[in-house]
Structure formats: C-alpha cells, structure tokens
Amino acid sequence: MIDDTKIKSFLGQNGISPLPKRVKIMQYLIEKHNHPTVDMIYSELLHEIPGLSKTTVYNTLKLFTSKRVAVALNIEDNEIRYDADTATHGHFKCRVCDGVFDFSLDRDQLPEIPLNGFSVDEYHYYLKGVCSSCREKGLG
C-alpha cells in the first residue's frame, strides 16, 4: 500500500492537480503494475469509487500520458494498456494467458537508429510468445 501523500505530490510536481479520482487511478497503476486496459481499471475501481464514470478513466489516462506520468502500450491491436513505469523497459505478452510481463532493459542495450537527423523520444521493445508458466502447463 502506497502513501496517498506521495502520489499527490508526485502528480502535483507534474502539473496535474491531484484530485481524488486521479490519485486512485495512479495508485492503481503503481500498485498493481499489471498493464491494465481502461476496462480493467474502470471495473475494478468501481467497487472502491462508486459512481465512477468510464469517461473519467479515459480522460485521466489521456492526461497522464500527455503529462508523461504514464505510458500507453500498443501491443495488441484491440486494446491499449497503461503503465505508470515510464522508464525504458521491455515487455513480453503471452499469447496464451494474455499476461504482460516487464523485463529490465537499459536504453543503451537497444540499437541506435541508423538514420541521420531523426530525433527519438520514445523507445518501444516488446516480444510475443508463451510465458514460462503457460509452457509448464503444456500450453502453447
């Protein structure tokens, strides 16, 4: 369980007024760090925040990504997943259980772009396959 106060000041420092629902959503992203979709956030927080609107979740995530306190992952075509870890790291999506796993990765492990004059502000590296747990079960 993370301290509310930490999240509030973190949001404030990033130009986001730390309204209660925003704090809860950021807290959810940080604590679960499960790369949730909007629907996952909405349906799970609905218990904790009765009357929460899905539009608010959309608005908040749009705000978070524009302020760079969260990153949108486009691994699959039919869903956007969100991550409060904005440092460069790799992702693995299991095509059996649909889980998204993090793995550590330094920026300098990734190849530089061999094109002159291009400025890069986002690096995305993700893999698809079958995770160890699903393989042990004989799936995939």
Place this chain on the structure above:
Amino acid sequence: MIDDTKIKSFLGQNGISPLPKRVKIMQYLIEKHNHPTVDMIYSELLHEIPGLSKTTVYNTLKLFTSKRVAVALNIEDNEIRYDADTATHGHFKCRVCDGVFDFSLDRDQLPEIPLNGFSVDEYHYYLKGVCSSCREKGLG
C-alpha cells in the same frame, strides 16, 4: 513495377491461392512499402479495382498475416499498418508527418529476454519522434 508472375508464385508457395485482388494487394504492399492502413489500401486500389470492397481488403490482410506473408504493426492505438517485409527490422513513426520509416536491424542486435523459460516468437522494436525532413522544416 514488379512482375505479376513473381507475386502469384510467391503467394502460391505460401498456401494462398493467387486470386487477382490478392495479387494486387500484395503488389501494393511490396511496391509502395509505405506501411499502409486498410483504408489507404482500399481507397487507392479502388481506382484500379472498381467495385473493390473494404471487407475484401480486411479479409486479405487477415489471410496474409495468418500465412505470415505480411506483418501487422501496432504502433498507434487507432490504426493497424501492414508490412510485406516480414524480416526483422525496426520502425520509426514520425509524430509530425505520421510517416513510418524502416531501419535495418539484425535479430542479434536486440537484447535477449532475461526471463527463464519464456519462448519468443515475435520481436517488435519501434521508435517514435520526429523525422529529419520534419525537423529541417522546423516542426516538432
């Protein structure tokens, strides 16, 4: 301009009956290699193939990706782009002109996943930023 016959035999070799519209769509992907969306393919080929249905473009691309003669790119959340180059290579998406650029990349330049027991079957590496041409124009 690529020879029809080459494309027909290529499709045939990959278990795809080389029907005229499929040949045209594959030819479009190969010749333009512009990572088009379904809409781009549809609206541009409509001139050449009157009466073409967008559903056919969807069906054909689904077939192509399932037979692994094309790859779907999920760089942006609201559009799928298609690539007839199925070899491992990197992509750069310019957030000013929306262009998608290729860059070469060997599989062994990409970091291995530091997780035990995971089996990987797809590698995706893409960057976002501003391309040289847009930077020269002072944009971004």
Place this chain on the structure above:
DNA sequence: TCAAAATTTGTAACGATTACAAAATTATGT
C-alpha cells in the same frame, strides 16, 4: 460443362474511444 468449394460483396452489428453539454466539484478572491 457443371456442381461444389471458395471468395467477394454489402450491410448490419460490434466494441473501443471520443464529443459534448449538463451537473458536480474544486479553486479563488473577498
């Protein structure tokens, strides 16, 4: 040539996201 199989088409359905205006909440100045 002819019937069976596969493909294409057009339309409707679907699901995720966005637009928008009214209601509620929060911030500001007194």
Place this chain on the structure above:
DNA sequence: ACATAATTTTGTAATCGTTACAAATTTTGA
C-alpha cells in the same frame, strides 16, 4: 465562510475501425 469562476465529472450519443454474416459471384477441378 461565501460567492463566483474555473475545472472536472458524468451520462449519453456519436464516431470510427473492425468483424459477422448471408447472398451473390467467381474459381476449382472432376
């Protein structure tokens, strides 16, 4: 604390890309 202005949230409708589906067309191959 109060009034007021600004911001945020809500609920619904609209939008957009994609998929489902059945009828029409084309292809296959005996």
